[in-house]
Amino acid sequence: MAIQWFPGHMHSTRKAIAERIKDIDVVIELLDARLPGSSANPLLAELTGHKPSVKVLNKQDVADPARTPLWLDWYNARAETRAIGLDASEPAPARRLIEACHQLAPQRGGMAKPMRVLICGIPNVGKSTLINTLSDKRQAKTGDEAGITKLEQRITLADDFYLWDTPGMLWPRITIEESGYKLAASGAVGRNAYDEEEVALELLAYLKRHYAGLLEARYRLGLSDEAIAALHDEELLEAIARKRGAVMSGGRVNLQKGAELVMTDLRSAVLGRVTLETPAEFEVWRAAAEVKEAERAAKKAARKGR
Ligand code: G4P
Secondary structure (H helix, E strand, C coil), X not given: CCCCCCXXXXXXXXXXXXXXXXXXXXXXXXXXXXXXXXXXXXXXXXXXXXXXXXXXXXCHHHCCCCCHHHHHHHHHCCCCEXXXXXXXXXXXXXHHHHHHHHHHCCCCCCCCCCEEEEEEECCCCCHXXXXXHHHCCCCCCCCCCCCCCCCCEEEEEECXXXXXXXXXXXXXXXXXXXXXXXXXXXXXXXXXXXXXXXXXXXXXXXXXXXXXXXXXXXXXXXXXXXXXXXXXXXXXXXXXXXXXXXXXXXXXXXXXXXXXXXXXXXXXXXXXXXXXCCHHHHHHHHXXXXXXXXXXXXXXXXXXHC
């Protein structure tokens, strides 16, 4: 499936990050704890990859608590990287963020050498919520300071700790197909960019294998985990839609409505705490996408050479 969207502020945000990054000590990337691999922006890795990085697995309250530690270990195994799990209920997230940054850039601190941090993430990952909690009453907008584009906002977390905010940014072509589906299901992608039924079917294909118990608890299909896993994705969507009353006149099931219901339930966590990928799965998808991309590039080169 092609998920296509207009990447909005992508170009201006990209430019702003490229300019700002020179004076940055640590980059905080907010990830969705329900898709910690797929929500990492490869464009951002390109722009900021050389800087120490704090990976915040946000919304951990709605992610699978058994899987979040796997992802924290996966990111913590990287050089110059600290990963922490966070959610909106954390009373004072600043302390842990500040600590992680100081561990990564111990040479910074004090009024003469304040810590300079850039915070980034895909849309809807919870960045505004976190920034609001962080900024409290200390927030200082410095959009008219020389060299700072209007796109950015500086927040003073402590007298020697500055945080620059950036607009949520996606990337134009998602090469890992599974990531496209998961980003769409999570709500990171505008709804005009994908087919809801298709995304819901992919989502159910994953959920029925890994979270059949949660599907049963929510939709009361009267089926065992094995029976749910054995259903075709379309059958499962139809059963859910019927159960939730998404039926049109004449008794036909409204699959579009069913798809919307399933995705709303995922996003609001009514379905329960799920994580749509493990590090091992993500690595397999990524490797397959790399092979596909290499083939694509080779074909393109061959066409040009003709
Ligand atoms: P953004 O700036 O990155 O685009 O994200 P924003 O803060 O606007 O948050 C997007 C949605 O995610 C909001 O829900 C917000 O409440 C929710 N959210 C943020 N942090 C957390 C978290 O740690 N846990 C959970 N469970 N949800 C979080 P919304 O439905 O779009 O709006 P509303 O419910 O706040 O009205």
